[in-house]
Amino acid sequence: MDTNDSRHQYWRRNLRYVGVLLIVWFVVSFGCGILFVDELDTIRFGGFKLGFWFAQQGAIYVFVALIFVYVFLMNRLDKRFSVDEPSTQAE
Amino acid sequence: MTVQAWTFTMVGLSFALYIGVAIWSRATSTGEFYVAGGRVPAIVNGMATAADWMSAASFISMAGLISFMGRDGSVYLMGWTGGYVLLALLLAPYLRKFGKFTVPDFVGDRYYSQTARFVAVICAIFVSFTYVAGQMRGVGIVFSRFLEIDINLGVFIGMGIVFFYAVLGGMKGITYTQVAQYCVLIFAYLVPAIFISLLMTGNVIPQIGFGATLADGSGEFLLDKLDGLSRELGFTAYTSGQRGTLDVFFITAALMVGTAGLPHVIVRFYTVPRVSAARSSAGWALLFIALLYTCAPAVAAFARTNLLNTISEAPYEEVPDWFKNWEATGLITFEDKNGDGLIQYVGSNAVMDNELTIDRDIIVLANPEIARLPGWVIGLVAAGGLAAALSTAAGLLLVMSTSVAHDLLKKGLLPDITEHTELTTARVVAGIAVCVAGYFGINPPGFVAQVVAFAFGLAAASFFPAIILGIFTKRMNKYGAVSGMIVGIIFTAAYIIYFKFLQPDLNSAEHWLFGISPEGIGTVGAALNFVVALAVSAVTPAPPATIQMLVEEIRIPRGAGEAHEVSA
Numbered sequence: 001m002d003t004n005d006s007r008h009q010y011w012r013r014n015l016r017y018v019g020v021l022l023i024v025w026f027v028v029s030f031g032c033g034i035l036f037v038d039e040l041d042t043i044r045f046g047g048f049k050l051g052f053w054f055a056q057q058g059a060i061y062v063f064v065a066l067i068f069v070y071v072f073l074m075n076r077l078d079k080r081f082s083v084d085e086p087s088t089q090a091e
Numbered sequence: 092m093t094v095q096a097w098t099f100t101m102v103g104l105s106f107a108l109y110i111g112v113a114i115w116s117r118a119t120s121t122g123e124f125y126v127a128g129g130r131v132p133a134i135v136n137g138m139a140t141a142a143d144w145m146s147a148a149s150f151i152s153m154a155g156l157i158s159f160m161g162r163d164g165s166v167y168l169m170g171w172t173g174g175y176v177l178l179a180l181l182l183a184p185y186l187r188k189f190g191k192f193t194v195p196d197f198v199g200d201r202y203y204s205q206t207a208r209f210v211a212v213i214c215a216i217f218v219s220f221t222y223v224a225g226q227m228r229g230v231g232i233v234f235s236r237f238l239e240i241d242i243n244l245g246v247f248i249g250m251g252i253v254f255f256y257a258v259l260g261g262m263k264g265i266t267y268t269q270v271a272q273y274c275v276l277i278f279a280y281l282v283p284a285i286f287i288s289l290l291m292t293g294n295v296i297p298q299i300g301f302g303a304t305l306a307d308g309s310g311e312f313l314l315d316k317l318d319g320l321s322r323e324l325g326f327t328a329y330t331s332g333q334r335g336t337l338d339v340f341f342i343t344a345a346l347m348v349g350t351a352g353l354p355h356v357i358v359r360f361y362t363v364p365r366v367s368a369a370r371s372s373a374g375w376a377l378l379f380i381a382l383l384y385t386c387a388p389a390v391a392a393f394a395r396t397n398l399l400n401t402i403s404e405a406p407y408e409e410v411p412d413w414f415k416n417w418e419a420t421g422l423i424t425f426e427d428k429n430g431d432g433l434i435q436y437v438g439s440n441a442v443m444d445n446e447l448t449i450d451r452d453i454i455v456l457a458n459p460e461i462a463r464l465p466g467w468v469i470g471l472v473a474a475g476g477l478a479a480a481l482s483t484a485a486g487l488l489l490v491m492s493t494s495v496a497h498d499l500l501k502k503g504l505l506p507d508i509t510e511h512t513e514l515t516t517a518r519v520v521a522g523i524a525v526c527v528a529g530y531f532g533i534n535p536p537g538f539v540a541q542v543v544a545f546a547f548g549l550a551a552a553s554f555f556p557a558i559i560l561g562i563f564t565k566r567m568n569k570y571g572a573v574s575g576m577i578v579g580i581i582f583t584a585a586y587i588i589y590f591k592f593l594q595p596d597l598n599s600a601e602h603w604l605f606g607i608s609p610e611g612i613g614t615v616g617a618a619l620n621f622v623v624a625l626a627v628s629a630v631t632p633a634p635p636a637t638i639q640m641l642v643e644e645i646r647i648p649r650g651a652g653e654a655h656e657v658s659a
Contacts, residue, residue: 007643037332041331047302048314055169057301057388059173060381060384063173063176063381064378066176070370083648083649085649
């Protein structure tokens with residue numbers, strides 16, 4: 001992994017993951033919860049209007065999921081490029 | 092047992108718990124005092140971060156704010172949670188790899204500049220200080236309402252407790268006390284929420300009850316009922332907004348970016364053992380925060396419905412006990428303008444006829460009483476409010492003391508002091524900060540609420556861009572970073588000072604720049620910071636090779652465990 005090339009690849013892959021996840025982050029919060037909230041509000045979701053639900057509930061659930069997806073992807077990427085850290089030290 | 096006896100018991104038990112935890116986890120070195128030795132497990136750090144982050148404002152005020160703002164209240168819900176996605180993906184892993192103790196540490200080292208470090212120290216102290224005064228006030232309010240002791244005595248007791256574990260235990264003591272405080276505060280928040288959800292909708296889970304039908308047999312959805320009630324009384328429908336879309340957008344962004352730039356939150360990610368732990372602890376933190384944040388809008392809607400149902404057009408002589416109790420504190424006021432003995436609570440379309448003024452803090456604090464829950468639940472809410480305020484206050488005090496002892500003295504003015512002296516200085520500064528915060532808790536400046544916009548705006552416009560650029564561009568140099576921070580801060584501060592302090596009567600949508608309120612201007616400040624920093628660094632010399640190496644290193648997780656041993 002000490003070659004510059006593999007570092008470069010690791011970093012590019014990392015940026016791609018972050019980019020995709022941030023697009024989702026933007027769409028659920030600023031998109032569904034703010035910019036298109038009135039359009040989505042015409043759709044019912046149980047007792048909620050959908051836009052309102054995204055703004056007060058849905059966006060937050062997606063945020064939590066995004067971080068755990070990121071953790072999973074990055075742990076896998078770290079291993080693949082052998083830049084992960086040994087977990088033997090005391091915690 | 093009476094309600095007051097229950098409250099004393101709950102608060103007393105929780106305080107005994109915090110003191111016990113603090114004694115068990117004293118700090119003995121600067122490494123332990125600043126970052127708990129860098130050995131806090133991810134899930135524990137997540138829980139501590141959640142308690143650190145959720146302040147008296149989240150616990151006491153937020154549901155109330157949403158209750159009165161309806162859909163516009165979403166800015167707080169999304170703004171104060173979405174920032175954690177930015178933290179986890181863009182900041183926490185890299186700052187953990189960098190190691191060290193503070194945010195100014197990163198800014199100063201990455202930009203090889205004492206000026207940059209100094210600007211960062213000033214921002215960190217200012218941001219933390221604005222926050223802590225509000226926490227102490229929250230402690231005072233809870234004490235005076237629930238325990239009926241003098242508000243000043245309440246602040247003194249709060250100061251004593253925080254002093255004890257923040258000054259003795261440093262980050263290590265704070266971390267483990269915050270874990271205990273999280274458990275107390277989340278339990279205290281969820282229990283009444285579940286009770287009220289059951290009462291109103293028959294659902295155990297408030298987040299589901301929020302979108303369910305009412306339990307009164309009408310088969311009507313709670314939110315439809317609430318929209319109808321609101322409209323009848325001349326308010327805007329609960330599920331529709333009043334603020335401009337652009338303004339909501341910018342406020343949400345400012346709160347998110349501000350959250351990701353707050354030093355007392357960022358510093359928590361220095362305390363975990365590895366980079367992967369920094370990532371996952373951000374996830375745990377947000378999960379623990381989301382538990383309260385998804386519950387708050389449900390509580391807001393339940394409380395609003397309940398309030399409109401029980402109070403509107405009710406004869407004043409027959410109001411329930413809780414109304415009288417809170418009237419005595421001045422948080423509810425009723426003025427019978429038309430002399431009919433009934434309470435007219437009406438909205439903006441008929442504002443002259445409105446007879447009732449309700450402080451938003453009541454929604455959470457009085458909820459158990461409004462829903463006639465048992466005495467121990469009311470006591471629990473008091474203990475929860477105190478846990479939220481104290482845990483945040485402690486985290487902020489630590490940032491202030493490290494900023495002075497570590498960044499200003501050790502890395503700035505007096506580099507030759509020993510670790511022992513540095514640790515003593517940190518404790519003394521924490522002590523002084525407790526006293527100053529207590530003073531402002533007892534004599535609150537009238538502008539506490541206004542300054543909160545300031546704290547977020549400045550954090551957004553200063554730290555966030557400087558840190559992001561420091562990690563994601565190798566080419567960013569000190570000239571770019573410092574000029575970016577200065578432009579961001581001056582622009583944001585000037586805008587807020589102009590509308591909040593100099594010309595408060597002009598503070599309305601038609602005078603704002605593009606219709607963006609002072610609460611949302613931090614987003615523009617941050618954008619300016621990015622633009623100026625990139626432009627200036629493009630025409631000035633590249634940073635030295637060692638700095639470019641440092642950036643390369645930060646991007647690779649391996650070796651973070653050692654980073655702490657070297658520096659501590």
